[in-house]
Amino acid sequence: MPRLSIDGVEIEVEKGTTVLEAARALRKDVPHYCWHPGLSVAGNCRICLVEVEGMRGVQISCNLPAADGMKVRTSSDAAVKARADVMELLLINHPLDCPICDQAGECKLQEYSFELGSGRSRFDVPKNHKRKAVEFSDRVVFDAERCIVCTRCVRFTKEITGTDELTVVQRGDRSEIDTAPGKSLTGNYQMNVVDICPVGALTSADFRFRSRVWFMEQTRTVCSSCSRGCNVLAGTRWNRVLRLVPAENAEVNRWWMCDRGRLDIREPAAEDRLAGARLMRGGVQVGVEPGEAVAALAAALAEARAAGGAGLFGLVSARLTTEEAWLARLLLRDHAGSPNLDLLPRTGEADGFLETADRNPNTEGVRAAGIAPAVGGFGLDGFRAAAEAGRVKWAVLVGEDLSGRPEDLAALAKVPFTAFIGSHDRGAAATATVVLPGATWAEKDGVLVNGDGRAQRIRPLVRCPGDARPESRILLDLLAAAGAAGAPDPSSSPAFLVKAMAAAVPALAGLTLGGLGERGAPLRGRTGVARVGTGVEV
Numbered sequence: 001m002p003r004l005s006i007d008g009v010e011i012e013v014e015k016g017t018t019v020l021e022a023a024r025a026l027r028k029d030v031p032h033y034c035w036h037p038g039l040s041v042a043g044n045c046r047i048c049l050v051e052v053e054g055m056r057g058v059q060i061s062c063n064l065p066a067a068d069g070m071k072v073r074t075s076s077d078a079a080v081k082a083r084a085d086v087m088e089l090l091l092i093n094h095p096l097d098c099p100i101c102d103q104a105g106e107c108k109l110q111e112y113s114f115e116l117g118s119g120r121s122r123f124d125v126p127k128n129h130k131r132k133a134v135e136f137s138d139r140v141v142f143d144a145e146r147c148i149v150c151t152r153c154v155r156f157t158k159e160i161t162g163t164d165e166l167t168v169v170q171r172g173d174r175s176e177i178d179t180a181p182g183k184s185l186t187g188n189y190q191m192n193v194v195d196i197c198p199v200g201a202l203t204s205a206d207f208r209f210r211s212r213v214w215f216m217e218q219t220r221t222v223c224s225s226c227s228r229g230c231n232v233l234a235g236t237r238w239n240r241v242l243r244l245v246p247a248e249n250a251e252v253n254r255w256w257m258c259d260r261g262r263l264d265i266r267e268p269a270a271e272d273r274l275a276g277a278r279l280m281r282g283g284v285q286v287g288v289e290p291g292e293a294v295a296a297l298a299a300a301l302a303e304a305r306a307a308g309g310a311g312l313f314g315l316v317s318a319r320l321t322t323e324e325a326w327l328a329r330l331l332l333r334d335h336a337g338s339p340n341l342d343l344l345p346r347t348g349e350a351d352g353f354l355e356t357a358d359r360n361p362n363t364e365g366v367r368a369a370g371i372a373p374a375v376g377g378f379g380l381d382g383f384r385a386a387a388e389a390g391r392v393k394w395a396v397l398v399g400e401d402l403s404g405r406p407e408d409l410a411a412l413a414k415v416p417f418t419a420f421i422g423s424h425d426r427g428a429a430a431t432a433t434v435v436l437p438g439a440t441w442a443e444k445d446g447v448l449v450n451g452d453g454r455a456q457r458i459r460p461l462v463r464c465p466g467d468a469r470p471e472s473r474i475l476l477d478l479l480a481a482a483g484a485a486g487a488p489d490p491s492s493s494p495a496f497l498v499k500a501m502a503a504a505v506p507a508l509a510g511l512t513l514g515g516l517g518e519r520g521a522p523l524r525g526r527t528g529v530a531r532v533g534t535g536v537e538v
Contacts, residue, residue, distance in 0.1 A: 001013060001014060001015060002015065002017075002066045002067050002068040002069075002070070003068055003069070004019075004022065004066050004067065004068065004069065004070035004071070004072060005070070005071050005072065006019075006022060006023050006026055006028060006072045006073075006074060007028065007072070007073060007074055007075065009026055011025060011026055013025065013066050016065060017065070017066045018041070018061065018062055018063065018064055018065060018066060019050060019052075019059075019061040019062075019064045019065075019066055019070070019072055020032060020035060020048055020061040020062040020064075021037075021066075022066050022072075023050075023061065023072070023074055028074055030048050030050065030061055030074050031047045031048060031083060031108075031112050031115070031116070032045065032047060032048040032061075032062060033045035033047055033108060033109075033148060033150045033152075033198045033199075034062070034150040034151060034152060035048065035062040036152055036155075036196055036255075037255070038160070038254055038255045038256070039152060039155045039156065039159060039160075039196075040155055040159060041062055041063050042150070042151050042155065043060050043062055043063035044149070044150065044151060045086075045090075045148065045150050046060055046086045047083055047086050047087070047090075047112065048060050048061045048062045049061070049079050049082040049083050049086070050064075050072050050073065050074050050076075050079050051072070051073045051076040051078050051079045052064070052070060052071065052072050052073075053070075053071040053072075053073075054071075057078075058078055058079055058082045061074075080116070083112075083116050084116045084117070084118070087112060087113060087116045087117050088117070088118065088121075088122070090109065090148055091109075091113060091117065091121065092121075092123045092127070092173075093127045093128045093145070093173060094109070094145070094146065094148070095127070095145050095146065098110055101146065101200040102200055102203045102207075102208055102209060103146075103197075103199060103200030103203070104200070104212065104213075105212055105213040105214045106213050107198070107199055107200055108198040108199065109148065109198065109199045109200075128173050128174065129145060130144035130145045130147075130174075130176055131143075131144040131145075131176070132144065132145060135205075136166075136179060136184070136185040136190075136202075137184060137185040137186065137190055138205060139185075139190055139191050139204065139205050139206065139259060140185055140190055140191060140193060140194060140202055140203075140204070140205065141202070141203050141204075141205050141208060142177065142201060142202055143200065143201050143202075143203070144176040144177070144201070146199050146200045146201040147176055147177055147199065147201035148198075148199055148201070149168060149175050149176065149177065150198060150199075151168065151177075152193075152196045152197065152198070153166050153177060153193035153196065153197060153202060154166045154167060154168060154177065156192060156193055156196060157185075157193070160189070160192070160256065161187055161189050161190075161353075163183075163186070163187055164180060164183075165179055165180055165183045165184065165185050165186065165190075166178070166179060166180065166185065166193070167179075167180045177201070187259075188258045188259050188260055188351065188355065189256065189258055189259060189353070189354075190259060191204060191259045191262060192246070192255075192256050192257070195245050195246060195255075196255075204243070206243070206263060207242060207243045210242055210243075211235070211237050211242055213235065215237055216235040216236060216237045216242060217235070217236050217237070217461075218233055218234070218235055219233070219234050219236065219459050219461055220232070220233055220234075220247050220459065220518055221233075221234050221457075221458050221459045221461065222361070222448055222456045222457070222458045223244065223257060223261040223262075223264075223361075224264075224319060224361040224362075224441040224448070224458070225258070225260055225261035225264050225355075225359065225361070226261070226348070226355050226356045226358060226359050226360075226361065227356045227358040227359070227360060227361060227362075227363055227364070227450050227451035228252065228253060228354050228355065228356050228450060228451065229252055229253075229361060229448055229449075229450030229451075229454065229456050229520075230246060230249075230252060230253035230256075230257040230258075230261060230354060231246065231247040231248070231249040231252055231253060231456070231518075231519065231520075232244045232245065232246055232247055232257060232261075232262070233245050233246075233247045234442070234461050236461050236462055239269075239462045239463055240268075240269050240462065241265045241268055241269075241442050241461055241462060242265075243262070243265070244257070244261065244262040244265060245257075245262065246262075247518075249518075249519045249520075251454065251519060251520070252450065252452075252454065252456075252519075252520070253354055256353075256354060257354065258351075258353075258354055258355050260355065261355075265442075267423075267424070267440050267441075267442075268440045268441075268442040268443065268461075268462055269462075270424060272424050272425045272426060273423060273424060273425070273437075273465050273468070274422065274423060274424060274425050274429065274435065274437035274438070274466075274468060275437055275465040275466025275467060275468055276290075276437060276466050276467050277289065277290045277292070277293035277294075277434075277435060277436050277437060277467060278293070278432075278434075278435040279292065279293055279296055279433070279434060279435075280431075280432070280433045280434070285430075285432075285435065290436065290437075290467050290469075290474075290477075291477075293434050293435065293436050294436065294474070294477050294478055294481050295481055296433075296434050297396070297419045297434045297436070297478060298478055298481035298482045300394055300417050300419070300433075300434070301331070301332075301335070301336045301394070301396075301478070301482055302482060303394070304336050304337070304338065304393065304394045305335065305336045305337050307393070308337060309333075309336050309337025309338040309339065310337075310338070310339065310340075310377075310391075311391060311392060311393035311394060312332065312336055312337070312338035312340065312392075312393070312394045312395075312396070313338065313340045313341075313378075313383055313386070313387075313392050313394070313395045313396070313415075314328065314332035314333070314338055314340065314341045314342075314371075314395075314396045314397075314398070315341075315342060315343070315344060315380060315383075315395070315396070315397045315398070315400045315402075316328045316329075316332075316341060316342070316343055316366060316371045316398045316399065316400070317343065317344065317360075317366075317398060317399030317400045317422075318343045318344070318345075318346075318360035318361070318362050318363045318365075318366045319360060319361060319362065319399055319441065320362065320366065320398065320399045320471055321362065321365070321444055321446030321447055321448060321458065321472065322362060322365030322366065322368065322369050322446065322447045322448065322449060322455075322498075322501065322508070323369075323446050323447060323472060323494070323497045323498055323501045324398070324399075324444075324446065324470070324471045324472045324475065325362070325365065325366040325369035325370075325371050326369040326370065326501045326504070326505065327471075327472060327475035327476065327479065327488075327497075328341075328369075328371065328398045328471075328475055329341065329369055329370040329371055330475075330479060330484060330486075330487060331475055331478055331479055331482065331484060332396060333370065333374070334484070335479070335482055335484040335485075335487075336482075338377070339373065339374035339375070339376055339377025339378075340373060340374075340377040340378050340379070340382075340383070340386075340392075341370075341371050341372060341373060341374070341377070341379075342371065342372065342373055342379035342380040342381075342383075343360070343363065343366050343367075343371050343372075343380075343400075344360075344380060344400050344402075345358075345360065345363070346358070346359035346360050347359060356451050358451055361441070361448050361450070362448045362449055363451070364449040364450065364451060364453055365447060365448055365449030365455070368449065368505060368507040368508055368523070369501070369505060369508075370505070380408075383395075383408065383411065384407060384408060384411040387411040387412065387414050387415055388411055388414060390414075392414075392415045393415065393416055393417065394415070394416070394417045394418075394419075395412060395415045395417070395418045395419070396418075396419045396421070397418070397419065397420045397421065397422065397428050397432075398421045398422070398438075398471060398475070399421065399422050399423075399438060399471060400422065400428075401420060401422055401424065401426045401427035401428045401429055402427045402428050403426040403427030403428075404427075405427075409427060409428065412428055412431070413431060417433050418431065418432045418433050418434075419432055419433060419434040419435075419436070420432035420434070420435050420436070421435075421436045421438050421471055421474055421475075422437075422438045422471075423437070423438045423439055423440045423468065436474050437464075437465075437466065437467055437468035437469070438468060438469065438470065438471045438474060439464050439468055439469060439470040439471065441458060442460070442461040442462050443460050443461070443462060443463065443464045443468075443470060444458055444460055444470045444472075445457075445458070445459055445460050445470075445494040445513075446458055446470075446472065446494055446497075446498070446513075447498055447511065447513065447516070449523065450520075452522070453522055453523045454520045454521065454522050454523070455508075455511055455516060455520055455521055455522070455523055456516060456519075456520030457513060457516045457520065472494070472497060473490075476488060476489075476490040476492065477490055488500050494513060495512070495513040495514060498511060498512060498513040499511075499512055499513075507523065508523065509524060510524055511523070
């Protein structure tokens with residue numbers, strides 16, 4: 001293992017580590033454009049110059065292997081002057097349109113020009129103008145004038161997706177990125193080229209000109225589109241989720257995420273959001289105070305409990321947090337006595353990269369919390385026959401509305417008492433005896449467990465509309481109203497709920513909300529975790 005010094009600080013690194021990576025390990029920010037930890041080294045932007053004792057001139061650090069005894073200076077006069085020269089060359093033809101560029105505020109060219117630029121240009125002839133607002137696809141827009149030809153996007157389509165859709169055309173200062181002959185930018189991962197573009201050349205058609213980044217709140221959370229649980233950075237403004245971009249996590253998604261997950265952000269602001277509680281009276285749903293609806297459902301559960309619980313069916317969504325599923329189990333099984341609990345599976349086609357066949361984000365967590373048919377009970381597969389036979393007297397749907405499943409909705413219509421706790425006015429919400437407005441993934445604080453058994457924290461991004469609340473709050477009130485023994489206090493914090501759940505569920509032992517940190521943690525006793533996480537964080 002070579003041992004070298006960088007700015008007087010010694011560090012020992014693995015063989016094959018570059019000087020740039022060694023400097024980053026010491027938290028020294030050497031400017032770079034073309035280098036990316038998830039891509040091959042190109043060495044074409046030349047901004048990562050450093051001075052190495054014994055070597056002539058300055059060297060690009062991204063392509064220079066660390067050697068034993070090497071002495072590197074990252075901020076010597078020669079290195080800083082060389083970087084300033086590179087910046088001047090990069091800015092010769094670059095348009096001075098930062099105020100209208102969509103990348104403003106998170107542009108490396110903008111940042112380094114402030115750090116290294118002179119504030120004036122010696123170039124006094126017309127700039128070389130190139131194509132603008134070129135649609136590479138319906139999701140990605142390209143501005144050739146802003147491109148510095150770092151080739152990150154080209155290498156992504158070649159090395160990560162294997163589609164090889166982008167290439168470099170022309171030569172010299174006419175060089176620019178373009179789609180390869182006979183190809184176009186396609187697929188479920190194409191928007192990653194927007195994330196890795198260090199300048200404003202590649203922009204998202206979905207987010208383009210919607211907001212300046214400095215006006216948004218940035219919150220790290222977890223994507224809920226499938227059981228991969230990709231780490232994301234959510235940008236919010238006006239109580240709206242405006243975009244999701246991948247956040248690095250070597251154990252889950254490395255630096256990438258699928259387009260389907262990042263574009264699935266409109267549900268929190270959908271027009272059919274439930275904002276108030278309702279009760280069925282005289283065959284018509286009427287608006288009521290949430291407390292009245294909670295009391296009505298608690299009374300129905302008392303009847304089900306008195307009848308032994310066998311006539312109660314509970315459908316608990318695998319899109320809920322793990323602690324919400326646990327509270328639903330405490331209410332429906334431990335208190336009301338129902339053996340008939342289940343979740344609704346959602347499946348799709350796995351793509352062999354990030355997207356999984358399980359399109360529920362928390363199947364593992366919900367199952368660990370105890371949502372499954374007990375011995376002698378039935379699940380969703382047996383619900384229809386039981387309802388049509390008159391064996392289901394009460395049905396409680398938590399986070400699931402059965403929209404898109406007409407046969408199950410028809411069976412639900414034959415149940416004398418139904419309750420729906422959820423976020424949207426769809427499916428079962430239209431005919432339920434009791435309706436309580438819940439929250440979406442963007443309005444909760446809690447734990448999701450991905451398909452590899454890794455517990456991760458989902459954080460609230462926006463506020464619920466009207467009287468809507470996270471299902472955990474509603475279930476806590478229901479447990480209190482029902483007088484359930486041993487139930488957590490209704491005022492319990494999310495952190496306390498996770499701790500109480502971990503103490504009660506062996507599969508979740510030791511789990512704490514604060515202990516998950518930014519990157520989550522595997523559940524104890526699980527094996528095979530982090531099959532995708534082959535990247536090395538530096």
